[in-house]
Amino acid sequence: MGSNPRQIHILFFPLPAPGHTLPMVDMAKLFARRGVRASILTTPAQAPAIATSFRRTSEAGHPVETLLVELPPSEADAPQKLGDANSAEAHIDFLVSTHRYRSSFEQLVREHRPDAVVTDMFFPWSGEVAEEVGVPRLVFHGTSFFSFCVRDALFRHPPPESSDGDEEGIYVVPGLPHRIEFGRGQLPNSQKRRPDFDKLFVQMKQAETRCFGVVVNSFYELEPEYADRYRKALGMKAWHVGPVSLCNDDDGNKAERGGGAGAGVDPDNCLNWLASKEPSSVIYVCFGSLCRFTAAQLREIALGLEASGHPFIWVVRGLGGQGATSSEQWLPEGFEDRTAGRGMIIRGWAPQILLLNHEAVGGFVTHCGWNSCLEGITAGLPMVAWPLFADQFFNERQLVRILGVAVSMGDAVRYSLSEEDRPVVGAEQVARAVEAVMGGGGEMRRRARKLKEAAMAAVREGGSSYGDVGRLIEELLEKQTVPSRGGV
Numbered sequence: 001m002g003s004n005p006r007q008i009h010i011l012f013f014p015l016p017a018p019g020h021t022l023p024m025v026d027m028a029k030l031f032a033r034r035g036v037r038a039s040i041l042t043t044p045a046q047a048p049a050i051a052t053s054f055r056r057t058s059e060a061g062h063p064v065e066t067l068l069v070e071l072p073p074s075e076a077d078a079p080q081k082l083g084d085a086n087s088a089e090a091h092i093d094f095l096v097s098t099h100r101y102r103s104s105f106e107q108l109v110r111e112h113r114p115d116a117v118v119t120d121m122f123f124p125w126s127g128e129v130a131e132e133v134g135v136p137r138l139v140f141h142g143t144s145f146f147s148f149c150v151r152d153a154l155f156r157h158p159p160p161e162s163s164d165g166d167e168e169g170i171y172v173v174p175g176l177p178h179r180i181e182f183g184r185g186q187l188p189n190s191q192k193r194r195p196d197f198d199k200l201f202v203q204m205k206q207a208e209t210r211c212f213g214v215v216v217n218s219f220y221e222l223e224p225e226y227a228d229r230y231r232k233a234l235g236m237k238a239w240h241v242g243p244v245s246l247c248n249d250d251d252g253n254k255a256e257r258g259g260g261a262g263a264g265v266d267p268d269n270c271l272n273w274l275a276s277k278e279p280s281s282v283i284y285v286c287f288g289s290l291c292r293f294t295a296a297q298l299r300e301i302a303l304g305l306e307a308s309g310h311p312f313i314w315v316v317r318g319l320g321g322q323g324a325t326s327s328e329q330w331l332p333e334g335f336e337d338r339t340a341g342r343g344m345i346i347r348g349w350a351p352q353i354l355l356l357n358h359e360a361v362g363g364f365v366t367h368c369g370w371n372s373c374l375e376g377i378t379a380g381l382p383m384v385a386w387p388l389f390a391d392q393f394f395n396e397r398q399l400v401r402i403l404g405v406a407v408s409m410g411d412a413v414r415y416s417l418s419e420e421d422r423p424v425v426g427a428e429q430v431a432r433a434v435e436a437v438m439g440g441g442g443e444m445r446r447r448a449r450k451l452k453e454a455a456m457a458a459v460r461e462g463g464s465s466y467g468d469v470g471r472l473i474e475e476l477l478e479k480q481t482v483p484s485r486g487g488v
């Protein structure tokens with residue numbers, strides 16, 4: 001920040017879903033530590049968990065303020081977070097109706113007059129508000145440079161609707177530095193789309209072309225060709241500031257990330273259990289915060305983990321659609337007795353980054369949400385890449401084909417928001433993939449550990465992400481000296 005003594009104020013407004021909120025919470029902490037006044041906007045439902053996440057940072061002298069965005073009284077009964085959606089339809093309904101927060105957001109921006117707002121990609125209307133009030137808007141997608149580049153290529157060269165690929169069902173994404181191909185049914189267009197959802201994506205793209213820039217939870221050394229391409233060939237102004245989860249640098253912060261809200265386990269119990277295991281012996285299995293599986297699929301995962309013979313921690317969310325969590329519906333008979341001492345099932349929320357970074361954990365079965373990918377990388381772990389929907393198939397390609405730190409589930413997996421539409425992956429295949437990472441996987445492990453070092457270096461003083469955070473702050477400070485603010 002040079003010799004400029006002024007402080008800038010940034011309002012962060014994430015989509016109410018852990019995969020979007022957690023990295024923005026981390027980002028707010030990161031900027032607060034760099035002297036920025038940081039405020040986070042959140043719904044009343046998420047506020048307590050978020051406040052817990054900030055407790056330690058605030059005690060260390062870097063407070064982050066929580067401000068509430070409220071629904072208009074006429075919509076008070078609408079779902080308040082993406083996790084409340086218990087079907088693919090409800091998931092999309094939620095995403096296409098976030099403009100219901102517009103007036104509350106506008107009121108807060110007018111009241112606080114921040115130097116910038118960082119808002120979720122799913123809030124294109126927040127760009128209009130920012131323009132009207134005269135505040136720069138930065139967009140946060142929560143995904144990688146690689147993903148941006150693939151999405152852009154698919155937008156310019158849409159794969160054929162009918163076959164989503166050639167006769168073998170292979171679609172090669174044109175114009176990328178690496179040969180990236182997708183199998184049949186592994187691209188977003190293999191799903192029947194809703195017109196209102198498509199319209200939202202068009203609005204998001206338009207809003208991005210008008211925004212001040214994009215903040216990316218990634219680091220340059222992870223994907224230099226794609227960071228360069230995004231900035232130069234696609235002409236986007238972007239700052240890479242990640243991996244932001246590394247700001248949780250002690251066990252207390254790691255355990256409280258996400259507020260421990262609805263915790264499925266006491267973190268100390270997990271740590272004690274892990275302490276009884278050999279280094280790098282445990283496979284950690286978690287499919288993020290939104291996934292839903294059928295009972296049949298959960299049973300196969302259970303049998304696969306059992307057959308692999310490796311100790312495991314398996315985080316299980318409620319059954320898709322029905323919201324049922326009763327184990328009888330999906331656990332094979334006698335499973336818990338047979339795997340007693342060797343396996344731990346966490347029903348609900350797990351302290352993921354705390355567990356991934358324990359020395360007993362040696363591999364990660366992930367659904368390839370971008371946060372989880374980065375968290376696996378920053379823990380130096382080889383992974384089993386099992387994508388389900390959204391950008392997860394792009395992330396899988398990056399982990400498997402470009403970075404070489406994961407094994408793929410291959411043709412067994414298909415893109416679908418709905419668990420009912422995905423073919424069931426059998427226990428044998430689950431066991432084989434786990435074995436490939438835990439039994440073999442030496443080269444993947446070596447590469448993953450190298451990437452971990454590069455990630456740690458990127459966020460340290462003098463590192464590439466550290467530098468980009470500083471450059472963004474400088475730019476916002478410079479803008480502060482320009483007095484004109486429109487739209488008062």
Ligand code: UDP
Nearest residue numbers: 018019288289290349350352369370371372
């Ligand atoms: N997460 C967690 N505990 C859980 C499930 C998820 O801490 O039991 C965190 C995980 O560490 C990650 C985020 O929630 O930071 C999920 O984001 P991701 O992009 O991986 O997937 P999504 O949930 O958006 O599909």
